[in-house]
Amino acid sequence: MTSDRIFGLAVLAVALFYLYSATAIQLGFLSDPVGSRTFPYLIGAVAALCGIYICIKPDPDPNWPAWPIIAKLAAATAVMYVFARLLKPMGFILPAAVASALLSYLISPNVKVSIIAGICLSLGLYLIFRAALGLSLSPFGDLF
Amino acid sequence: MELFQNLAQGFAVALTLTNLLLAVSGCFLGTVIGSLPGLGPSNGVAILIPLAFTLGLDATEALVLMTSVYYGAMYGGRISSILLNIPGDEPALMTTLDGYPMARKGRPGDALVLSGVASFFGALLATIGLMLLAPILAGIAYLFGPPEYFALYLLAFCTLGGLASKNQAKSALAAAIGLGIAMIGLDNSTGLPRFTYGEIHLFDGIDFLVAIVGLFAVSEIFIFIESHGKKSAIGVTLRKVTIPIKDIIHCLPTMLRSTLVGFVAGVLPGAGASLGSFLAYMAEKSIARDKSKFGHGNPRGVAAPEAGNNAAAGGALVPMLTLGVPGSGTTAVLLALLLTLNITPGPLLFQDRPEVVWGLIAALLIANFVLLIMNVPLVRLFVSILSVPPNILLPGIMMVSFAGIYSLSGSGFDLILMILFGLLGYLCRKVGVPTVPIILGILLGNKMEDALRDAMVISNGEISYLFSSGISIGLWVAAIVGFVLPIFLRPFLKTPPRPAD
Incomplete structure (x- = not known):
């Protein structure tokens, strides 16, 4: 429970950082309809959702080593x-x-x-x- | 008959001395890798790719070598399952269920021979299936445009985590990690850097071989250090090896059924060998009149998962070669090999480079007979490999991984990246995030993005274009079903408990 909560929060933090980095991607002059940022946004969003879900519904703790x-x-x-x-x-x-x-x-x-x-x-x-x-x-x- | 012409061309390629030698040594190496406890086909193939690449082999030769290793490892995986109760990888898990009890009952030789013959049936028939099905699927693949490919990649991600993971959020996360890593480097269409944070080494992106060797091989070292001392399984000693003709004849229908089940499971993009051996075993158990014998050394329980597992290994090559979408962890690693060799799998491969495809198929047919000889009369040779102690094996794996990656790029940065991937792989395995979707994400990330962008350029930004053809709608539906279904099926898909030592 606890380790999954921590893991989920860490995932969320990394995903938010990823999304923030994606906003800084330089765009080309001739941009296509999708552009350089959309796909990274999608990935970051999926990862963030997964992080939140793992926080809310954590699995039982694995056996962490001593x-x-x-x-x-x-x-x-x-x-x-x-x-x-x-x-x-x-x-x-x-x-x-x-x-x-x-x-x-x-x-x-x-x-x-x-x-x-x-x-x-x-x-x-x-x-x-x-x-x-x-x-x-x-x-x-x-x-x- | 076009098929026979193609096959003749293939044999002309495969029967050269170099290729024959490569196939035989690949089979040997693969069986060794498979039988080493803790080294499965995916990490075995992963650490050998950098080495194969530096040998300077051409595309066909490298493929012949590595697919022979792949088949060999699938055959060899059963040896440590049966004698030590330690499955080398996930598909071999099902073989421990009846294989180890059968060995404990004083029939280790029979179990090894029977499973070797079952492997042969599964792999040979699956190779023939590959030969018949791949050209047809390659023909259908011509109809695939960017929206269909986008949906196909999505389908692979949705189903790959599927049954292997206990938590769909974690499989989806694994795909996102892989795709996120693939975005690092220069953008294909604008040429501008993304997520490089000014680090020059990252401009080329992260080499997927570094990621693969880190996630599969280096993480294995950490897992081993952690688990050491707990996994002291009691081995079964092998005395005389005879051929249990009665059991083999008795199990023939089982092998045929399991081959069919395994092959179909292997062909489904993303599903793979684990599902193949699992379904084959469960199907055999459910139609058996006396179910109570399963789990106590039933010969049919030994033959079914091995035939299913090896048939799935052959089946998994079908989507990998025709669509560029691997059906299992090891085929994902083989896809990495193809991409490193600058071969783009897909329908054009069958048209432009028939010598590669048919040479490969012919080599696999030959490899099966070589493997049958190695795994039935010569099985004792490989059994002795089981006694290599982990305190020599694991440092050896580490050295091979490091030397391989280092000789590819000569960069210390890549080695450090590989260690980081090793730590990531260890963490993922502890918290239950599957690593195969990460690999697939790194391999397919840029292609998936390109498919989306190309589709949107064609349609001028109209999103409905993604769902405009029957094929793409079918793939989307399959992707959603493949992602949601395991949540409901999970209670019914419990793996039976491992036999006690």
């Missing part, structure tokens, strides 16, 4: 974010090894398996990507 798991999810997001940032400057191999090891540890806290998973996944996938698929991945980026 705080330790939320912390794990946040950590996984952080690992992915840092990996995305480092892929260009540091290349694939090192960030991939560290990121897969960390993610593996988050899923099941076994240090040995995580380290092996990190190294094997990073090297193995790099070889597959490079040799078999010919992806343009730099192994070490600007490091070496």
Whole structure:
């Protein structure tokens, strides 16, 4: 109940912001009868109505994860974010090894398996990507 | 006979060495993906698209590869349903109902072989159905103008959420999210930016592959981290695999009926494979004399959903190829592949690029036989894949997703966007907002807007033009019925409870 109410309000807020942004869309000189704003208005209106409806008739709450798991999810997001940032400057191999090891540890806290998973996944996938698929991945980026 | 000429042309395309190799490796990869617990056809196909694209394959080759993966994943999905009681995706859910109890009763091999044969029947007959029906539908599609297309897209959005979601407001919201995201970028007709907030990266719009991989694959990682520890299912070990000829013969009528039901459900735009396996199982249960056997390892309960599921997978290709409207989540992903390859599905595809369509159909016919071999005599090979632990599988999925998207655009911005889509997908799955309409909205948003604008240009702003032909009125009615009906039908469409571990 509560989480759907919050979700509905958030949807409504985003929809209103979307509608507000749509009013600022620049129109072309030769406009067609529908124009650039109508379709976004329709979408925003549908979303806003859905938000209101979800607020009024909320579904029962799903099982939200407990705080330790939320912390794990946040950590996984952080690992992915840092990996995305480092892929260009540091290349694939090192960030991939560290990121897969960390993610593996988050899923099941076994240090040995995580380290092996990190190294094997990073090297193995790099070889597959490079040799078999010919992806343009730099192994070490600007490091070496 | 035009059909045979076309088919001969198709086989000429499909029987080249490259295409045969692609079909076989696609089938293999697909079955692996399908049998991995937690990886279904849609996220499996999603993470492979960027890779297939960077291989530099031409349109036919890429399609042959990815549709073989698609079919393979539909076949393979049953393996984790039967042995682990973990469905790889929604359509495979129905297979757990009788498949897992049958395996628990000491007949895991029989259940796998029977369901493999049922998959073969469903998929093969559906491919033949596709071959017969698609050209006819492509002929009808010539009559579609902008108002009809607008109504057709609307119909897809109204029915796609339909039975999958428990709350129609949430399905409609999902479509609105997708359509809203599609509006980001330069306006097609004026060339002026919309919703870009001055961010240069957004001028080209949001790449739908980034959204798809984020929503399907990255969100799966979050779901897995959350659920880990709870889903420790007791697996059934597979010993000897023999062919249960008696069961197969006994189930033949079931397979044929389920194939028909599944195919029809697949062809309906938006309905898709989940509905196909669900209806096939329920229909079989309702006509059975002894209903109490269902849910306790009845062979017919194993054959029905698998035949229905695979027939729906083939059926879903019909609206996707002829009208450009996918009938399920995975065909939405395949549509993204077509658009990336610069192929516009629709009636013109059948006229201008027959080698693509018929090559694809011929390749699918071949793929079915390859899959039958892989999934019956070689099924043990794939069963061993089930034991890949999640703490290696999930980091692997993450790496493949990131490397694929990164090699497409080389932009860190897209990777971060993909993580955001992953979080959005996780949130949506928690609160019960279906993710497939979001994908469909991103894919079809600009086309839907263009259809509306073109219609209004033709009619000079007269709104009644949208309802001026029989086809468009029919589509509007179907859209409204498709949106409203599930609200009343929902009490009757309860999925039977999953078997306990």
